[in-house]
Amino acid sequence: MGKAFLKWAGGKRWLVNSESHRFPTEYNRYIEPFLGGGAVFFFEEPNRAILSDINNELVNTYIAVRDNVDLVYKNLRIHSQKHSEEYYYQIREKRPRKLYTIAARMIYLNKACFNGIYRVNREGKFNVPFGMRDSVSFDKGDLKGSSEALQGVELLCQDFEATIDMARENDFLFCDPPYAVVNEDNRFVSYNADVFSWRDQERLADALIRAKERNVKILMTNVDHPAVRNLYENVEGFILDNVERQCFISGTTEGRRAYQELIVSANM
Numbered sequence: 001m002g003k004a005f006l007k008w009a010g011g012k013r014w015l016v017n018s019e020s021h022r023f024p025t026e027y028n029r030y031i032e033p034f035l036g037g038g039a040v041f042f043f044e045e046p047n048r049a050i051l052s053d054i055n056n057e058l059v060n061t062y063i064a065v066r067d068n069v070d071l072v073y074k075n076l077r078i079h080s081q082k083h084s085e086e087y088y089y090q091i092r093e094k095r096p097r098k099l100y101t102i103a104a105r106m107i108y109l110n111k112a113c114f115n116g117i118y119r120v121n122r123e124g125k126f127n128v129p130f131g132m133r134d135s136v137s138f139d140k141g142d143l144k145g146s147s148e149a150l151q152g153v154e155l156l157c158q159d160f161e162a163t164i165d166m167a168r169e170n171d172f173l174f175c176d177p178p179y180a181v182v183n184e185d186n187r188f189v190s191y192n193a194d195v196f197s198w199r200d201q202e203r204l205a206d207a208l209i210r211a212k213e214r215n216v217k218i219l220m221t222n223v224d225h226p227a228v229r230n231l232y233e234n235v236e237g238f239i240l241d242n243v244e245r246q247c248f249i250s251g252t253t254e255g256r257r258a259y260q261e262l263i264v265s266a267n268m
Contacts, residue, residue, distance in 0.1 A: 002045055002149025003142045005065065005107060006058075007116035008037030012176055014245065015221065016043040024217045024268055027172035033163035034176050035062065045149050046172075052156040052163040057106055058118075059157040062150060064103035069147035075104030076138040088112050088130045111136045160200075164207040167216040175220040177204055198227075205231035212237050212266040219268070224260035232264050239265045 004013070015022075016039050023044065030046035032038070035053040053059050064072050079091065092109060096102050110116060113128040121127045156163065160177070167173045178196040201222075208218055212235075222228050224242045232238045245261045 002042040002146040004037045004039045004042050005143060005146050006037045006061070006110050006118070009117045009119075010176065010178070011037045012039040012221065013037075016040060019243065019263070022219060022263065022265065022268075024172050027170055027217055028168070029171045031163060031167045031171050031173045032175070033160035033173075034178065035059070036176065038062075040174050040176075042146065042149055044172075047152075049153045050156065050163060050166060051153055052158050052160070054157065054159060056157045057102060059155055060099050061103040061106045063155050064099040065143065065147050066150035066153065066155065068100045068103075069144055071100035072103045072107070073138065073140050073143055075101055076107060076143075079104060079108040080136055080138060083108075083112065083133075083136050085130045085132075092126060107138070108136070111138070161203055161207045164204075164211055167211050167214065169215040170217065172217045173208075173211055173219070175204065175208065175218070177201070177220075177222060201228060201231065208232075208264075208266075209235055215267050217268055218264070218266040220264040222262045222264065224262035228262060237266050239268075241265075 004011070020043065023040075027046075028048065030041065030044055030049040032041055032049070032051050033053075035041075035051045035055075035058060038051065041049065041051060051062065079087075088109070091105055094105065096105055109126060109128070110118060112131055112133055114131040115128075116131070117128055119126070119128050160175075164173060164175070177200070204220075208220060211218060229240065233240055241263045242260050243263065245259055
């Protein structure tokens with residue numbers, strides 16, 4: 001059984017653990033346009049899948065794990081053996097070119113960085129500080145299991161709307177967009193405003209409405225905010241629900257507070 005090999009901000013392990021009854025039991029293809037850590041994909045392990053993300057480094061990492069898992073693991077072992085705070089920052093500054101070295105770098109930094117989050121600056125450079133771990137290790141069996149789960153999967157680097165538009169009747173479309181979290185003034189602040197704007201929220205809603213009309217099975221998670229709800233609650237065929245979640249990505253205890261998560265589904 002495959003396991004998610006990356007920890008991702010807003011990851012969906014909690015959904016797998018407590019809300020998997022919401023997933024359809026039968027469908028044609030599994031389609032996910034915001035791949036991230038892929039927790040739902042690895043839980044489902046579908047026979048046919050299209051996975052995509054706008055993050056080229058992320059998609060290349062998945063391709064390398066799928067196609068060259070032994071070389072990825074070989075490089076991870078090197079990172080593990082050389083691991084230190086100084087080494088971490090050396091690797092953070094490097095820009096490898098081969099897919100398996102790109103993948104090993106990303107997996108290593110994800111494991112060794114502070115709080116296990118992926119964040120880039122405006123130049124697109126990974127900038128999360130060292131996580132203070134004395135050692136890091138990687139399980140070859142788990143990585144091989146992930147590689148096996150990815151065999152035959154179509155991996156694409158493209159805009160989410162293009163991927164959603166690929167979904168057809170009886171496909172299962174799972175959407176987990178980068179969250180626009182809400183600050184004290186009730187305004188939207190995303191993890192990276194350049195990655196997912198309010199206009200993108202509107203484009204997502206329009207694309208999901210089109211998919212619903214094609215009888216695609218849809219499950220989307222999002223921040224439960226009136227402005228987001230308003231995009232879906234007056235559209236016939238969408239079912240809205242919510243669950244309370246704890247935010248764990250903040251670096252402070254105060255920031256790790258409970259918030260409401262919106263779940264939108266259709267044709268299930």
